Amino acid sequence: MRFGVACLASISLGLISCPASAIYADEAFHVDFHHVLLGHPQPRNTFLHRPSASSKASLLYTLSDRSVIGAINSKDGSVVWRQQLNSSNGLLKALDGDSILVSAVNGAVQAWDAAEGRLLWDWSISEPIKALEVVKSHDLGRTVLVVTKEERSTKAVVRMLAGDSGAVVWEYEDESGDEPLSLTSTEAGLFYISIHSGLLQASKIKVTPLEPSTGRALSCIILNADKDLIDHNLIIPPSLSSAYPLLLWSDRTRRSLRINLLGSSHVITARLASEQAKHIDNIRVHTTSRIGNTVNVLIECQSGDFHWSEAYQLEVPFEILKKTYQLPALQGPAAYSVAVHSGIAYYIRNTEQDVTLFSSLSDRTVGRWPLQSKDHDHLIKSEGIRCAISEVVVRGASTFAVRSAILLTSGDWKLIHNGEESWFRPESLSGVVAAAWADTDGPQSLADELAAESHGNIATAYVHRLKRHANDLRHFPQWATSLPQRIINNLQGHEHRTQHLDSTRDGFGFRKIVVGATDSGRLFALQAGVQGRIIWNIQASKVEPGQQWPVRTIEINHDIAQVHILRGEFMRVNISQGSVISHRSRFEEQSYKTIVGLLDSAGSSVSVGINSDGTVEIPEPMSPKPKTIIVTQDEKMTVRGWTMGVSKAALAWTFSLQPDEKVVSLASRPSKDPVASIGKALGDRNVLYKFLSPNLLIIGTVAVDTSMASFYVLDSVSGQLVHTQTHPNVDATQPISSVVSENWFAYSVFSELAETDDTSPSVMRGYQIVVSELFESSLPNDRGVRGSAVNSSSLRPVGVDGDGRSASPYVVSQTYLVPAAISFMAVTSTLQGITPRSLLCIVPSLNSVIAIPRAFTDPRRPVGRDAIAAEAEEGLFRHNAILEYNPKWALNHVREVLGIQQVITSQSLLESTSLIFAFGTLDMFGTRVAPIGGFDMLGKGFNKIQLVGTVAALAIGTGILAPLVRRKQTDTRWNGT
Numbered sequence: 022m023r024f025g026v027a028c029l030a031s032i033s034l035g036l037i038s039c040p041a042s043a044i045y046a047d048e049a050f051h052v053d054f055h056h057v058l059l060g061h062p063q064p065r066n067t068f069l070h071r072p073s074a075s076s077k078a079s080l081l082y083t084l085s086d087r088s089v090i091g092a093i094n095s096k097d098g099s100v101v102w103r104q105q106l107n108s109s110n111g112l113l114k115a116l117d118g119d120s121i122l123v124s125a126v127n128g129a130v131q132a133w134d135a136a137e138g139r140l141l142w143d144w145s146i147s148e149p150i151k152a153l154e155v156v157k158s159h160d161l162g163r164t165v166l167v168v169t170k171e172e173r174s175t176k177a178v179v180r181m182l183a184g185d186s187g188a189v190v191w192e193y194e195d196e197s198g199d200e201p202l203s204l205t206s207t208e209a210g211l212f213y214i215s216i217h218s219g220l221l222q223a224s225k226i227k228v229t230p231l232e233p234s235t236g237r238a239l240s241c242i243i244l245n246a247d248k249d250l251i252d253h254n255l256i257i258p259p260s261l262s263s264a265y266p267l268l269l270w271s272d273r274t275r276r277s278l279r280i281n282l283l284g285s286s287h288v289i290t291a292r293l294a295s296e297q298a299k300h301i302d303n304i305r306v307h308t309t310s311r312i313g314n315t316v317n318v319l320i321e322c323q324s325g326d327f328h329w330s331e332a333y334q335l336e337v338p339f340e341i342l343k344k345t346y347q348l349p350a351l352q353g354p355a356a357y358s359v360a361v362h363s364g365i366a367y368y369i370r371n372t373e374q375d376v377t378l379f380s381s382l383s384d385r386t387v388g389r390w391p392l393q394s395k396d397h398d399h400l401i402k403s404e405g406i407r408c409a410i411s412e413v414v415v416r417g418a419s420t421f422a423v424r425s426a427i428l429l430t431s432g433d434w435k436l437i438h439n440g441e442e443s444w445f446r447p448e449s450l451s452g453v454v455a456a457a458w459a460d461t462d463g464p465q466s467l468a469d470e471l472a473a474e475s476h477g478n479i480a481t482a483y484v485h486r487l488k489r490h491a492n493d494l495r496h497f498p499q500w501a502t503s504l505p506q507r508i509i510n511n512l513q514g515h516e517h518r519t520q521h522l523d524s525t526r527d528g529f530g531f532r533k534i535v536v537g538a539t540d541s542g543r544l545f546a547l548q549a550g551v552q553g554r555i556i557w558n559i560q561a562s563k564v565e566p567g568q569q570w571p572v573r574t575i576e577i578n579h580d581i582a583q584v585h586i587l588r589g590e591f592m593r594v595n596i597s598q599g600s601v602i603s604h605r606s607r608f609e610e611q612s613y614k615t616i617v618g619l620l621d622s623a624g625s626s627v628s629v630g631i632n633s634d635g636t637v638e639i640p641e642p643m644s645p646k647p648k649t650i651i652v653t654q655d656e657k658m659t660v661r662g663w664t665m666g667v668s669k670a671a672l673a674w675t676f677s678l679q680p681d682e683k684v685v686s687l688a689s690r691p692s693k694d695p696v697a698s699i700g701k702a703l704g705d706r707n708v709l710y711k712f713l714s715p716n717l718l719i720i721g722t723v724a725v726d727t728s729m730a731s732f733y734v735l736d737s738v739s740g741q742l743v744h745t746q747t748h749p750n751v752d753a754t755q756p757i758s759s760v761v762s763e764n765w766f767a768y769s770v771f772s773e774l775a776e777t778d779d780t781s782p783s784v785m786r787g788y789q790i791v792v793s794e795l796f797e798s799s800l801p802n803d804r805g806v807r808g809s810a811v812n813s814s815s816l817r818p819v820g821v822d823g824d825g826r827s828a829s830p831y832v833v834s835q836t837y838l839v840p841a842a843i844s845f846m847a848v849t850s851t852l853q854g855i856t857p858r859s860l861l862c863i864v865p866s867l868n869s870v871i872a873i874p875r876a877f878t879d880p881r882r883p884v885g886r887d888a889i890a891a892e893a894e895e896g897l898f899r900h901n902a903i904l905e906y907n908p909k910w911a912l913n914h915v916r917e918v919l920g921i922q923q924v925i926t927s928q929s930l931l932e933s934t935s936l937i938f939a940f941g942t943l944d945m946f947g948t949r950v951a952p953i954g955g956f957d958m959l960g961k962g963f964n965k966i967q968l969v970g971t972v973a974a975l976a977i978g979t980g981i982l983a984p985l986v987r988r989k990q991t992d993t994r995w996n997g998t
Contacts, residue, residue: 049914052531053948054553057100057916058451060087060943061432061541064408066113069095069426072135074118079412080135081426082122084113087451087920087943090124092138095424095436098444102138105919105943106131112153116163121184123165125153130167130182144187151177154204155184156211158233164190168201168213177201179213181236191236199227202256205266208311209284210239214268217243226256226268228283242286244268257306265308265316267335275301278320282340289342291333293322300324305408307359309366309381314338317366317381321357328355332368332381346384356409356427369411371425376440378413378423388421390440405430431560432541447555449543451920453940456537457575458927459546459582459596460530529958530930531949535938536582536596540569544584544594549936549947557599561592574618576626583626585618591628619645619665629670637663637670644668650737652718658682660720662740674740678722682731686721686768688759688846689737693928695854696763704891707801711764712830717743719766723753730770732759734795744832746793748772755788756865760846762858765794767878769843769862788842790904792860792878793834805831835880837904841866847924849935849950856933859952861924863939864906868917870924870939871910872950878904912937912948919943933957 066084071077072092080101081093090113091103111126121141122133128148132141148169157163163184170177175198181190195201199215206212210230217227226244231237257269257278268281278291293301305321318333329350334343348370355372366381378388407428414422425437432449435442474482532550539545542562548554561584564570571587581602584592591605614633621627627643635655639645649665650673660676678684694715700708718737723730730751734744748770751757755771769790798805807813845863849856849872857875864871882900883892920943927936933955939946 053912053914053946054547054549055913055916055918055947056447056450056553056945057103058087058446058448058943058945059083059089059091059093059100059103060085060451061448062428062434064428066111067410067428068113068115069410069412070115070122070135071118073120076118076136081410082113082115082135084111084124085448085451088126089919089943090122090133090138092135093434093446095426096443098434098436098446101136103919104133104138104140112150114153114155116155116157119155119157119163121163123153123155125150125167128169130165130187132165132184132187142185142187144182144189148174148178151201152204154206156206156233157184160234161190166204166206166211168204170201177215179204179231179236181233191234193231193236193238195229197227202226205283207266207283209282212283214283226270226281228268228281230284242284244281244286244288257304265310267306267308267316267318269306271304275304278304278306280318280335280342282335282337285340287340289335289340291320291331291342291344293320294329294331294347305357307357307368309359309361311337312361312364312366317359318342319357319359319368324350326352326354328353330357330368330370332379332384334381345381348379348384354405354430356406356425358409358411358425360411360413362413362415367413369409369413369423369425371406371409371411371427371437373406376423376425376437378421388423390423392437393441431543447558449541449558450537450539450545450555450945451943452540452569453537453942453945454540454570455572455575455584456535456923456925456938456940457577457582458925458936458938459534459536459577459580460927528930529934530928531934531936533927533929533936534596535947536575536577536594537940537945538570538572538575538584540564540572542570544582544592544599546596546599547945547947549938549949553945553947559599559601561594561601562586573616576618576620578626583618585616585626585628588616590616591618591626593626617651619649619651622646629665635659635661637665639665639668639670650716652737654684658684658722660684660735662737673738676720676733676735676740676742679724681724681726682722683725684720685723685730685753685757686759687719688761688766689718690715690761690763691848691850691926693850694762695852697853697855701796702895703801704889704894705801709801710797710804712795712797713764714743717761717766719759719761719768721757721759721768723751723757725753728753730757730772732768732791734761734766743830744793744795746791746834748789748791756842756844758843758846760848760860762848763854764796765792765880767792767846767860769839769846771842788839790837790839790843790860790878791834792837792880793832794880795830795832797830799831833880835878835882835884835900836902837878838902839904840906845921845923847926849937849952850926850928851935852928852930852932856935856952859935859950861912861926861937863921863924865921867906867911868913868919868921870912870918870921870937870946871906872912872952873904873910874952912950913946916946918946921946931955931957 062083062085068082069079070082071079079095081095084090088106088108089103090106092101094101106126108126111124113122113124115122120135122135124131128150129143129145131143134141146169148171150167151170152168154166156166165182165184166179168177168179175196177195179193183190199217202214202216204213211233213229213231215227216224218224228242228244230239232239257271266283268283270279271277276293278293280289280291301322301324303323307319309317314337316335316337318335320331322329327350329348331347332345334345353373355370358369360367368379370377375392376390377386380387407430409425409427411423411425416422423439427435427437434446434448436444474485532548535547535549537545542560542564543558544561545558546556548556562570573585573587576583580596582594582596584594593602595602615631616628617631619627619629621644627645629643629645630638630640631653632638633656635653637651637653644667645665647665647667651663653661653663658678662673663670664673696713699713700710702708714736716737718735720733720735728751730748732746733742735742750772752771757770759768760766767790769788771788797807841864843862844865847861848858849861859872859874860878862871862873876896879897882897884900887899888897918939920941921939922941924937924939929936933951935950937948937950
């Protein structure tokens, strides 16, 4: 016993004396993975752009639906830079070859360096921005035009901002009450376009030319003189590849397309082919830049599952539109785009079968490349083409290089180069709302198999084992073929990375699977040990635009993922194959506030309904496992505990809050939270016994009137109040998070006033972490009122025993001032719970996930003095009220993880190591953490070649010397006789 305590003490001292490190530099980018995502690219805000006039290569720029501006390297699909904005409902513009991008989101206009993503200047206003344009002239240089208008106001304001500073150059006020549509600039001038709505007539389009230097309105042009019925939905916005600004709209039948050159009142009509389909669902128009006096126009039409296109040439000075040719209708999804090279316009058609290149000169096919998209292990499926952006490079008389960046309907992004897929970005995986670790065919499954064999007779157990071994033989070919590479990797100190979904040979438990769900209705699986490789990604549910898939939890039952969705919707998915096994639709009853997924006695998933008043109903034919506890909260902030029965739930306890209190955080002990020891060994060889309860629940509340934060520790089975802590003057607008593990809990708040010890300042202002540890008694070797009792029950809470000792635990608490807010807390998890747990924190301001070692948050650290010898032997050291974030605690190393909201952990087969997966609205990040080092695994510095060489040399030496020794012994015996 003392030897073990001494060993642990020496390890703790070593940990304290050495700099704390969550991840080593040589492990970063090897043991972790990071999916750097932007979100679904918005077609109107996505384009190819050269970051400078001298740059030969273009970058892909986008403003996504996740409020992220990003630049993508078109060669490999990597993110060059990205910036998080406040809203995704915005605009993004740039001039070709210009070094800046301009974004407009809500009422903020920001200019960004196109190459590096630095913010150059910003300008803001309280009114929302309706239109944005970047123009360049010889007199004024680069300028930015914006149109603002309040929702219920009749006045729209056009402003010109200086391109280098954002200062307002001039303003033009339109008090006609028209709805702003767009701003655009051509060689003919600057034009403000709006929708003019009449009381007794249809809407019309109004074009107002503005003087570029002063903003004065020069005239007013009312289009639609032939009294076409104009609807906002009939106005066709410019496509991704449009270079020349035209005003386009169609009639209600979508049989005719109206074209107007800005600055003219003349409207050109293009009659679309009527023999292709009975009706046209969608029209897209692609234009090239002006080539001489000609602008090439490609009109793309879609009707049901068919698509076709018509090519035109527009003579700008004469306003004459000529149809050059028409491409035949094809079935299936497609995307068209245009590109110009050496004064010739090219049209690119991307389908799911091929890439076809046409010229504006004739309808003859210039080039065609069969599509050779990667199958992504046959489990990631491209789900239709949404739109495309293309570049064409001519290399010789008949050699072309065509690159097309294709946006898929799933939200993913890929680049096709002459029919071959160069890269693929899984942007559909942004917006993860739930995730869970899965260990398919892992140690738990093996334990279940062994348990089944041990409970049967000898004959059935033997047959069962033969079947199990025969099933294991299916992995032998794969293992045999990978054996040489595994040997080479082991000798070189490299980690073997398999490309197959096989965790049965995962000796360390690192290649576990993460199953997740996104708010766009997708389910996916990642393999953590293979750089987060995507195993499968499917559209599990159809979600309407503007809506979110309300997934509550994901539970893993062997090879089945059970997805619980709001209002009783339930889905079972095969983890290995990525296929939906069963799907139960929502309950018909709409009175339920939410639905909670539970397990029945057989381990299958069932759902129970929670009403608005906090009561629980068990719909037929659901039958959850008896004596399961559910904690609910009603609209009056009353917390209740319910015990599940066969057909109804019984109220177990009630915990009422103050009328002005609202719940801001809730945390309970993890389902897998092993405890290695019931006591803490002290330096003087005594023991402090831990207050252990698997039912601990911490509720954080804030009183609105008094700004008082209260944290209540409850027993979720009996409802007994175990402990309470309060903090005055708490800022409820800042993040408040909490976590419970083993016999301690922690939470973070922003407190403007907090009393501390005598050695530190009496006032602490800022973000705080409060850590509290619960013991059965303040006296060593004393178990309090429990005494020598072997068992204890939460259903019979002990108040005061005969000796007058309270059953409340002895609580040691300490507060630390930290430099930044913490939005989420979790703890590491290991197989046996022997390794000290690290506190995992998400720090949004740093775009980081940090792991704070337990030694730094131990509330028993001595205050106001140095640790004595006995305390130092425990690993304790002097308390400091300020806890700085050590850069070595950052699990993401030098990466920036955006949008991370939650962290889930899992155990590996090594006691030293815990698996981490962080997810949220944007990025996904996974790694493994060894809080006190990998003491049960050889490090990369271990020279395996030297070891093998030494053993081989000893074997060879022994083989050579053994005959000589035997001969010498024989000669000695003969000579001796």
